[in-house]
Amino acid sequence: MSVASSQFGPAHDALARVLDQAPPVIDEPLRGMTRLTTPWSHGALHDHLGGMDGHVIITYYDEPQEIVWRRGNERLAGETRSGTITIIPEGHEGRWDIAGPIGVSHVFLARQRLAECAEQLSGGGQIDLMARVGFEDPAAARIMELLGREAANLDASARLFTEQATDLLVTQLVRGHSSFAALQAPARRGLADWQVRKVTDYMRQHLDEPIGLDVLADLAGLSRFHFCTAFRLATGETPHNWLVNLRIERAKQLLAKSDLPITSIALAVGYETPSAFSASFGKRTGMTPRLFRQRL
Known part of the structure; x- marks a missing residue:
């Protein structure tokens, strides 16, 4: 039938x-x-x-x-x-x-x-x-x-x-x-925990690539507008700030545990130029990547 x-x-x-x-x-x-x-x-x-x-x-x-x-x-x-x-x-x-x-x-x-x-x-x-x-x-x-x-x-x-x-x-x-x-x-409550995890995991796996809001919104199953609002409610951060924080944390790990040149680390965490990487790193740590590595 x-x-x-x-x-x-x-x-x-x-x-x-x-x-x-x-x-x-x-x-x-x-x-x-x-x-x-x-x-x-x-x-x-x-x-x-x-x-x-x-x-x-x-x-x-x-x-x-x-x-x-x-x-x-x-x-x-x-x-x-x-x-x-x-x-x-x-x-x-x-x-x-x-x-x-x-x-x-x-x-x-x-x-x-x-x-x-x-x-x-x-x-x-x-x-x-x-x-x-x-x-x-x-x-x-x-x-x-x-x-x-x-x-x-x-x-x-x-x-x-x-x-x-x-x-x-x-x-x-x-x-x-x-x-x-x-x-x-x-x-009501922003994103569910699994949605935050799914978006965060995707960001970590693609730190060296441009990551658009449309892709992240699709992962959470929301429109771009509702995703940005929900993400901020769930994490207290915008998706952009969340991504930048993940990039800087990964950069810290590479600076501490590898001998990669700073230019290579910048590329590995999604920055097209060392100057852009240094500016973002300094804003969040109060020091340049080179100084951070020297003080370890």
Whole structure:
């Protein structure tokens, strides 16, 4: 059975066309024509996927693989590892490149089910899901694992469990991966600890490169504007100051534990010239890099 077709087309049929195999969708739909799959596997994907009817939520099993979505100048990337999810909102189209094979399970979420949850949380109004690619959300991933395990069991107790677990998943999606979340989260508490860790880890791994706000905002799953506000609430620092502090701390380590020339250290922590590095280092330490090294 398929959900009603729209201008885009049923999501599981669209996936079947680009994957050359049909997702194992359970025949019996849940409330609101929501569909589940059991865990399954498919190979690599390098193709354009058109807009679909309804939202597609995916979690992953087995060995991690790189996953990338592109549309024009837009790009999202991640890994298909345990504890992460991908969200393809209704009508969202673009090119997908996924190294395979990967283990997956899917929830095909009709707009009606999302609207029911949105009504309870926001009192009405349209709520849009955000696109996610290999995005860290252990709670949502765990719920989806449970749904995948129970999907093929059609007795009364399993049916009750899957309906309630799906409600929990939808609530998590609205709270953490929607326009409602983007508006509410910064005003409430800033970034979650895992978001600060993810952004900080990325900064540390790319200290020698230019790092733009758009990339950091994507990592946290927020717009650029909301990310800057939320980051300041969570850390007391702007993203720029946080990055500069990480660069200076790394420079201190290199000055203390290596014989690298100061010019090389400047490049290693993201400064194009020794003078820019010295100015930034002096502002935060009160001395030049050379003097810092001499006093060790």
